[in-house]
Amino acid sequence: MAYVKAMKNKHGVVTSHRVIWRLGGSRSGEPQGERFDPTDGGREAADLFCAAVNEAGQDGHQLAVQGVRADRP
Known part of the structure; x- marks a missing residue:
């Protein structure tokens, strides 16, 4: 199950949102993750990507290839 984690610096400021799965x-699957901006829009994008990863059977990199992560080069 994928989840979103707010990554914070030592001062408690959110520096990014990360989807982890x-x-x-x-349990034996290789840990995966994608980072998103620390903004509210970044959190919304992370939530959408997280839901897509869960729907795709935990294969988030395939989603990135299909254009779900259009902001990636």
Whole structure:
């Protein structure tokens, strides 16, 4: 199950939102993650990507290739 985590610096300021999951959804799956902006828009994008990862069976990199992460080069 993918989830969104607010990454904070030592002063408690959110520096990014990160979607974290394990490839294939299993305990033995390789840890995966994608970073998003620390803004409210970044949090919304992270929530949408998280839901898409969960719907895609924990294969977020395939989603990035399909254009779900259009902001990625």
